Amino acid sequence: MVSSSLRPLEAPSPAHICPFDQACSYLDQAAKELHLDRGLLAVLSHPRKVVTVSIPVKLDNGEVEVLAGHRVQHCDVLGPYKGGTRYHPDVTLREVSALAMLMTWKCALVGIPYGGAKGGIALDPARYTVVELERITRRYTTELIKDIGPAIDIPAPDVGTSAREMAWMMDTYSMNVGHAVPGVVTGKPISIGGSRGREMATGRGVMIIVREAMAERGRSLAGAKVVIQGFGNVGGAAAVLLHEAGAKVVAVSDATGGVFDPEGLDIPALKAYSLQNHRSVVGFPGAKAVTNAELLALPCDVLIPAALENQITEENVHEVQAQIVVEAANGPVTLVADRALENRGVTVLPDILANAGGVVVSYLEWVQGLSYVFWDEERVNKEMENLMVHAYHRVIQESKERQVPLRVAAYTLGVGRVAQALADRGLYP
Ligand SMILES: NC(=O)C1=CN([C@@H]2O[C@H](COP(=O)(O)OP(=O)(O)OC[C@H]3O[C@@H](n4cnc5c(N)ncnc54)[C@H](OP(=O)(O)O)[C@@H]3O)[C@@H](O)[C@H]2O)C=CC1
Numbered sequence: 001m002v003s004s005s006l007r008p009l010e011a012p013s014p015a016h017i018c019p020f021d022q023a024c025s026y027l028d029q030a031a032k033e034l035h036l037d038r039g040l041l042a043v044l045s046h047p048r049k050v051v052t053v054s055i056p057v058k059l060d061n062g063e064v065e066v067l068a069g070h071r072v073q074h075c076d077v078l079g080p081y082k083g084g085t086r087y088h089p090d091v092t093l094r095e096v097s098a099l100a101m102l103m104t105w106k107c108a109l110v111g112i113p114y115g116g117a118k119g120g121i122a123l124d125p126a127r128y129t130v131v132e133l134e135r136i137t138r139r140y141t142t143e144l145i146k147d148i149g150p151a152i153d154i155p156a157p158d159v160g161t162s163a164r165e166m167a168w169m170m171d172t173y174s175m176n177v178g179h180a181v182p183g184v185v186t187g188k189p190i191s192i193g194g195s196r197g198r199e200m201a202t203g204r205g206v207m208i209i210v211r212e213a214m215a216e217r218g219r220s221l222a223g224a225k226v227v228i229q230g231f232g233n234v235g236g237a238a239a240v241l242l243h244e245a246g247a248k249v250v251a252v253s254d255a256t257g258g259v260f261d262p263e264g265l266d267i268p269a270l271k272a273y274s275l276q277n278h279r280s281v282v283g284f285p286g287a288k289a290v291t292n293a294e295l296l297a298l299p300c301d302v303l304i305p306a307a308l309e310n311q312i313t314e315e316n317v318h319e320v321q322a323q324i325v326v327e328a329a330n331g332p333v334t335l336v337a338d339r340a341l342e343n344r345g346v347t348v349l350p351d352i353l354a355n356a357g358g359v360v361v362s363y364l365e366w367v368q369g370l371s372y373v374f375w376d377e378e379r380v381n382k383e384m385e386n387l388m389v390h391a392y393h394r395v396i397q398e399s400k401e402r403q404v405p406l407r408v409a410a411y412t413l414g415v416g417r418v419a420q421a422l423a424d425r426g427l428y429p
């Protein structure tokens, strides 16, 4: 690993599983495969720009709070920086930096002309009113006004944000520059230039990757037993689409707990229940209650962590019974757990491949916006499916040729394309 005083951005997370160090370890493995020299590796190990802003917010009760917001731009050699905006109490600069780096490899892997970025504010959205969240989002956007833009850096939704926050960001940016700029964000409402299919896109991409992985094993989705952790934008959409495709989604969870039915959950009914139940799946009639820890250990064909980082760790990896783990979340399997699964012959479909459907449709949204021509959902889904299926098979091929796990193969492809672009542009050496 390249050691550098610049690498540590702040103290490691308390769990001692630092997402940025893990991302650098995977980068190091890819660099080894690609015989990258140390100088180039050092360039790729560092975010190009790190922005931290204070966000003063006047609460509805008149009190003032100051929140910390970040935007990390990892690499823009292939095109504008691209990546989501996270609202979660555990957001740190290190986490955002790791997620920005993943975005660089993800975009390169699926062949879209973007670099990698990520943003976030350390806050629990449930503690704020909608009006307060709007003020926070508008102030965060204003603080970043010189750092974002359709040709510079294009935010999108991530944990705790949705089309609503993207609309506020777009409006704030547009007011500052004096005209409507829909291309400054993706994942926005369709009424202001959003793309059909974006809301379900990450979950749809996950479903496509699961389908391809099952097909490689001579199986279809029909009857496959699936467990999903997280029932938000990604986990919820994956559950709906896998259920529609005939899979048995036997368990799902959110932050409040999980539900399990060995015969398969009625996902449309569960979605409706969760919406009426303060967005919690807990207490769904006819299902057994499980904790998030128990859920990860349930017997199934496919386990889909679709919530947060570091869910499958050294401590619980031995309990995983699935034959295939699909990283719908970014970084849900730690480095040590990844090696343990690999040693046990469990297939791990890595995040930069498995959840790329979201950024692919973000790219299609941006393309539609730039060309002022908007497509029907069928076309959007088809274009995304083509890119996802191609990327999946390219990763499988790379893994076979190099005799390396799928994650190393995926990183090698993504990192290799970025390194090549840097060399071709004369940015390195
Ligand atoms: N949105 C997108 O397009 C993309 C997202 N991703 C990644 O997918 C993951 C999920 O994002 P997204 O679905 O957008 O986020 P959401 O905020 O929409 O949903 C997150 C889900 O995870 C649940 N959750 C939170 N903490 C825990 C926990 N400790 N245990 C179990 N479940 C938990 C939440 O429950 P509750 O609602 O109760 O808090 C919610 O159901 C993230 O890693 C994100 O980076 C990747 C690519 C694109």
Ligand SMILES: O=C(O)CCC(=O)C(=O)O
Pocket (backbone or CB within 6 Å): 082, 083, 084, 085, 103, 106, 154, 155, 156, 157, 158, 186, 187, 330, 355, 356, 358, 359, 360, 362
């Ligand atoms: O759609 C996007 O631009 C970014 C999605 C994202 O944040 C991710 O893939 O992790």
